[in-house]
Amino acid sequence: MRVRVLVTPKQGVLDPSGRATQRALRELGYDAVSDVRTGQVIQLEIATSDADEARRLAGEMCEKLLANPVIESYEIELASDD
Amino acid sequence: MRVRVLVTPKQGVLDPSGRATQRALRELGYDAVSDVRTGQVIQLEIATSDADEARRLAGEMCEKLLANPVIESYEIELASDD
Numbered sequence: 529m530r531v532r533v534l535v536t537p538k539q540g541v542l543d544p545s546g547r548a549t550q551r552a553l554r555e556l557g558y559d560a561v562s563d564v565r566t567g568q569v570i571q572l573e574i575a576t577s578d579a580d581e582a583r584r585l586a587g588e589m590c591e592k593l594l595a596n597p598v599i600e601s602y603e604i605e606l607a608s609d610d
Numbered sequence: 611m612r613v614r615v616l617v618t619p620k621q622g623v624l625d626p627s628g629r630a631t632q633r634a635l636r637e638l639g640y641d642a643v644s645d646v647r648t649g650q651v652i653q654l655e656i657a658t659s660d661a662d663e664a665r666r667l668a669g670e671m672c673e674k675l676l677a678n679p680v681i682e683s684y685e686i687e688l689a690s691d692d
Contacts (some may be wrong), residue, residue, distance in 0.1 A: 534651050546652075556675060558671060562655045563654070565652075567650070571618070589638075
């Protein structure tokens with residue numbers, strides 16, 4: 529089962545990479561971009577067909593390794609296999 | 611309008627960060643993880659209510675700045691504002 533984990537800085541935590549990206553976009557003329565937040569995407573292939581189990585495992589992995597829960601929040605999405 | 615851009619290495623392009631993450635997960639006992647790919651997520655707030663326009667702008671930004679089309683592929687997703 530394919531699982532997508534998104535790790536982004538929590539609201540209120542500085543995101544210098546997002547700031548730099550926004551500035552660069554504005555220099556290219558994209559003034560309509562009012563905010564940019566950057567983070568990491570981690571695509572996991574987990575050998576289970578049980579969606580709940582995949583989600584539970586991914587959550588554990590986030591808490592233990594993939595995210596820093598002090599400053600980052602994470603989202604877990606199960607990808608539909610097509 | 612909130613737009614999410616996912617930038618990941620193309621198939622066949624080395625992903626050392628994904629490899630390292632997979633190894634670390636295995637050392638923690640997550641043997642069910644058979645593949646890990648990592649990339650960047652960029653969340654854009656674009657001042658338009660036109661979904662097609664937002665998608666078109668995000669695509670341009672990817673080609674010009676956000677992704678390296680030689681080695682990276684990108685996906686654009688419009689977030690539902692709730």
